[in-house]
Amino acid sequence: MRIGFDAKRAVQNFTGLGNYSRYLIEILYRFYPENEYILYAPRIRSNPPFNRLRSVCPKLLCISPKGIWRKCRSVWRSIGITYNLKKDYVTIYHGLSNELPLNIRKASHTKSIVTIHDLIFLHYPQCYPFIDRLIYTYKFRKACQDADAIIAISQCTQRDIIHYFGIDARKIRVIYQGCDESFTHPAEERLKKEAKAKYHLPARYILCVGSIEERKNALLAVKAMTGVPKDVHLVLVGKRTSYTSQIDSFIAAHQLEQRVHLLHNVTFQYLPAIYQQAEIFVYPSRFEGFGIPIIEALHSGIPVIAATGSCLEEAGGPDSMYVHPDDIEGMKKAIHLLLNNPEKRKYTIEQGLKYVTRFSEKRQADELMNLYHSLLEKEQI
Numbered sequence: 001m002r003i004g005f006d007a008k009r010a011v012q013n014f015t016g017l018g019n020y021s022r023y024l025i026e027i028l029y030r031f032y033p034e035n036e037y038i039l040y041a042p043r044i045r046s047n048p049p050f051n052r053l054r055s056v057c058p059k060l061l062c063i064s065p066k067g068i069w070r071k072c073r074s075v076w077r078s079i080g081i082t083y084n085l086k087k088d089y090v091t092i093y094h095g096l097s098n099e100l101p102l103n104i105r106k107a108s109h110t111k112s113i114v115t116i117h118d119l120i121f122l123h124y125p126q127c128y129p130f131i132d133r134l135i136y137t138y139k140f141r142k143a144c145q146d147a148d149a150i151i152a153i154s155q156c157t158q159r160d161i162i163h164y165f166g167i168d169a170r171k172i173r174v175i176y177q178g179c180d181e182s183f184t185h186p187a188e189e190r191l192k193k194e195a196k197a198k199y200h201l202p203a204r205y206i207l208c209v210g211s212i213e214e215r216k217n218a219l220l221a222v223k224a225m226t227g228v229p230k231d232v233h234l235v236l237v238g239k240r241t242s243y244t245s246q247i248d249s250f251i252a253a254h255q256l257e258q259r260v261h262l263l264h265n266v267t268f269q270y271l272p273a274i275y276q277q278a279e280i281f282v283y284p285s286r287f288e289g290f291g292i293p294i295i296e297a298l299h300s301g302i303p304v305i306a307a308t309g310s311c312l313e314e315a316g317g318p319d320s321m322y323v324h325p326d327d328i329e330g331m332k333k334a335i336h337l338l339l340n341n342p343e344k345r346k347y348t349i350e351q352g353l354k355y356v357t358r359f360s361e362k363r364q365a366d367e368l369m370n371l372y373h374s375l376l377e378k379e380q381i
Helices: 008-012 016-031 048-056 067-071 073-087 130-146 155-165 189-198 218-227 244-253 268-276 292-299 312-316 328-340 342-359 361-380
Strands: 002-006 036-040 061-063 092-095 111-116 149-152 172-174 205-209 233-237 260-263 280-283 304-307 321-323
Touching (some): 002 008, 002 016, 002 073, 008 016, 008 048, 016 036, 016 048, 067 073, 092 361, 111 130, 111 361, 149 361, 155 172, 189 268, 205 218, 205 268, 205 292, 218 233, 218 244, 233 268, 268 292, 280 328, 292 304, 292 312, 292 342, 321 328, 328 342
Parallel strands (some): 002 036, 002 092, 036 061, 092 111, 111 149, 149 172, 205 233, 205 280, 280 304, 304 321
16 A cells, blocks of 8 residues: 655654654554555654654655645645645545645545544633634544544544534544553663753652643642642643643742742653653643553553543543542542552552553554555445
């Protein structure tokens, strides 16, 4: 097969959709090297994450706009790619980040798939500008309608696609995400020592990873620290936003300056080491498409406390702990239980390590390839 990908995010995004795109391309290339893989991107830029992908997948073919299309690259991504698909005899085209070319149906010999990550902008419209919501709703809905198949990254996202867009459930396949391989094995002691020194990590800490924004709800974890033993600290890793001022204010009002540590611009190579030295991982987000940091934590062998209300139970499994995103006392109790009950902690870690095997790279690559083949078999019938 000649498989094409919308590679804009793979080239230029360093987190989130970019990580998903690079991860998916890499595992397909590794487990199914017999296929040809073509990346379509408005610009091909040199940067560490994308350079690494090209180094481990040296036979990737990268295509960007030529001629007049170079003057209107966004239009090329919206309609121009379709003409490339026909010219390049692409068998399958996969939109990795919620979108497909608006005229994808004109590529009649190419089967199309779109991955829908989440519809958070419909759940929390107040967090998005009005015009952005209109654009997202139009693009996401049209991609779902035009695609031959849809990948939802969780059961929660599948339900939302059906609810908001009226899509037939038979058209949707849930294929979970995994995390970077570096989280699946112990970090080198050298990296652990360097991480501790570089980021001034305390001896005992609870970890929370994710952009420090309102939806991610890190303030719940900060508030819970008022009831946690003083030798246990909280480390928040993520991009600062305007919401961070609320956290700063609470920290100052409750004299938590020495116990709550906000880290941003953390070098990725140190992240597994930061996870693996934590005592507990908390993820109090109000809503997620899936929750990759939970997968990273389970692989790292630390117990997880997450919030109810979206898909986090799918990521954490039945033996992680869950609290309502507004339940400060519930978060305190869950933290105390894991800190003070060695048997509970041990059991939670063991079950988490078993559960996370369902997100293996091989399993996901197989599920993706089975979906691709199923679309071609339908065409032959």
